[in-house]
Amino acid sequence: MSVQDRLVEGEIVVRLTVNGEERRGIAEPRLLLVDFLRHELGLTGTHVGCEQGVCGACSIRLDGELVRSCLLFAVQAEGSSIETVEGLAPGEDLHPIQQAYHEQHGLQCGFCTPGLLLATVDLLERNTSPSEQEIRDYLAGNICRCTGYVGVVAAVQEAARKLEAGGS
Amino acid sequence: MKPAPFKYVAAETVEEAVAALGEHGDEAKVLAGGQSLVPLMNLRLATPGVLVDVNRIAELSGVRANGNLEIGAVTRQAAIERSAEARAAAPLIVEALRHVAHPPIRSRGTIGGTVAHADPAAEIPAVLLALGGEVVARGPGGERTIPADELFQGYFTTALQPDELLTSVRFPAQGPGARTALQEVARKQADFALAGAVVAANVGDDGTCESARIVLFGVADRPLRAPGAEEAVTSRSLADVAVLADAAQSAAAGIDPTGDAHASAEYRKEVAGVLVRRALTTVAEGGVRA
Numbered sequence: 001m002s003v004q005d006r007l008v009e010g011e012i013v014v015r016l017t018v019n020g021e022e023r024r025g026i027a028e029p030r031l032l033l034v035d036f037l038r039h040e041l042g043l044t045g046t047h048v049g050c051e052q053g054v055c056g057a058c059s060i061r062l063d064g065e066l067v068r069s070c071l072l073f074a075v076q077a078e079g080s081s082i083e084t085v086e087g088l089a090p091g092e093d094l095h096p097i098q099q100a101y102h103e104q105h106g107l108q109c110g111f112c113t114p115g116l117l118l119a120t121v122d123l124l125e126r127n128t129s130p131s132e133q134e135i136r137d138y139l140a141g142n143i144c145r146c147t148g149y150v151g152v153v154a155a156v157q158e159a160a161r162k163l164e165a166g167g168s
Numbered sequence: 169m170k171p172a173p174f175k176y177v178a179a180e181t182v183e184e185a186v187a188a189l190g191e192h193g194d195e196a197k198v199l200a201g202g203q204s205l206v207p208l209m210n211l212r213l214a215t216p217g218v219l220v221d222v223n224r225i226a227e228l229s230g231v232r233a234n235g236n237l238e239i240g241a242v243t244r245q246a247a248i249e250r251s252a253e254a255r256a257a258a259p260l261i262v263e264a265l266r267h268v269a270h271p272p273i274r275s276r277g278t279i280g281g282t283v284a285h286a287d288p289a290a291e292i293p294a295v296l297l298a299l300g301g302e303v304v305a306r307g308p309g310g311e312r313t314i315p316a317d318e319l320f321q322g323y324f325t326t327a328l329q330p331d332e333l334l335t336s337v338r339f340p341a342q343g344p345g346a347r348t349a350l351q352e353v354a355r356k357q358a359d360f361a362l363a364g365a366v367v368a369a370n371v372g373d374d375g376t377c378e379s380a381r382i383v384l385f386g387v388a389d390r391p392l393r394a395p396g397a398e399e400a401v402t403s404r405s406l407a408d409v410a411v412l413a414d415a416a417q418s419a420a421a422g423i424d425p426t427g428d429a430h431a432s433a434e435y436r437k438e439v440a441g442v443l444v445r446r447a448l449t450t451v452a453e454g455g456v457r458a
Contacts, residue, residue, distance in 0.1 A: 003184040004191060007218070008176045029176035029219065032210075051169060052207040053273060065246070065275040071206040072276070075176055076199075076221060119272065140357045141270025 016077050019087030027074035034058040036074035045085040045114050056142030059115035060084050066122040085114035097159040106155030108146030116142045120156050129160050171209035178221040182306050182335060185222050189331045190308050192218040200242050203277040204285045228335060233257040237339040241280025248279060258339045259458040260348035264291040270358045280334045286326045289360040289386035293320055297391045298366040298383040301339045307332035320390040345370045347455030349447040353439050361386040362431040365443035367451050377401045387425040387440050394419040397444055406452035415448060416441035
């Protein structure tokens, strides 16, 4: 099929894996991935903040990379594997990173938290014991207007300790 | 806000992408990492009728160090940061990428995207110009290379034609005396530079600067070479503070930046000179290391 014949004008079906589950939904080309996750798949844990890639609230992982889901179109995610905040805690118990944010007051209103949690997952996967400066640099793209970041940094440090000790 | 409606096609080969761009002309835009284009679309500052997605074109990704360093246009900035080959061949690029937005932007953002977008305050275009690099573009008439000196033509404007696709970015091999540095001032980590300077010099064993390309960014409508500063250091010792002061003064005198809410024109002019001096100092101390 030629490239002209593949031009997408209206709605198409998008298939992808979200938190290990095969999912599908309908998207027109302009539908942002974050809106697809929220409105088509009902996964409202990922938040929509600035819609211009600045605030980090919509951070998810796409094929193992931390990305802004407001700067991707759903049609681009066809066939990809996505991790969102809903995939962190398998059951009633919080994920160690979530638990650390809870214990260290790494959140107040919670709007930025899903993005920060995914950014923390990504950081600790790449660097199991980051310094305070490394944490601040890595999370600089996630804006929080409540905590002043002190609790956030403490939470990441606590999470790093928990994960190291737990070996998970 | 949400982007205006558009048509979308995912090209699988460069030929397909070029065909789609040829078919839709000015109406079409190339979608690579989307880290500059999609914010503009979400704000409705850009309303392209067709997006040609080049992310699935395998041949556009990858780092090849073979004398010179050739990086496929859709190679993610994060992948270049992690590439041992890129770091060894041109440590300045990896150093510069640390200043390009945040990690989750660099995980999607591409080398070709930042070059083609041609933001005058962006680091990579300035690095490409300082290193004397070039880009490769494919259009309906075939392939051509465009030297960095001719590529950047003004605010967000390059010599690329609407029906051409940037396919790779080339940085020339650096000799044993090559030393490089980048200095910038930004309001916070990952912000666009208020002003910046890049130096790529060849330094002899005795510390004499044999040649230098000095580029300023964030101070004009494009990355700008500073010929006065280059002349001021050529055949001079970089250990001589008077030489560095002279270069700084020449660099500042040669530009006419505009002021905005973030920094006045006078501030940018002053800081540009200071950054040239700092970058030259870094070069004198050995420059950016792999």
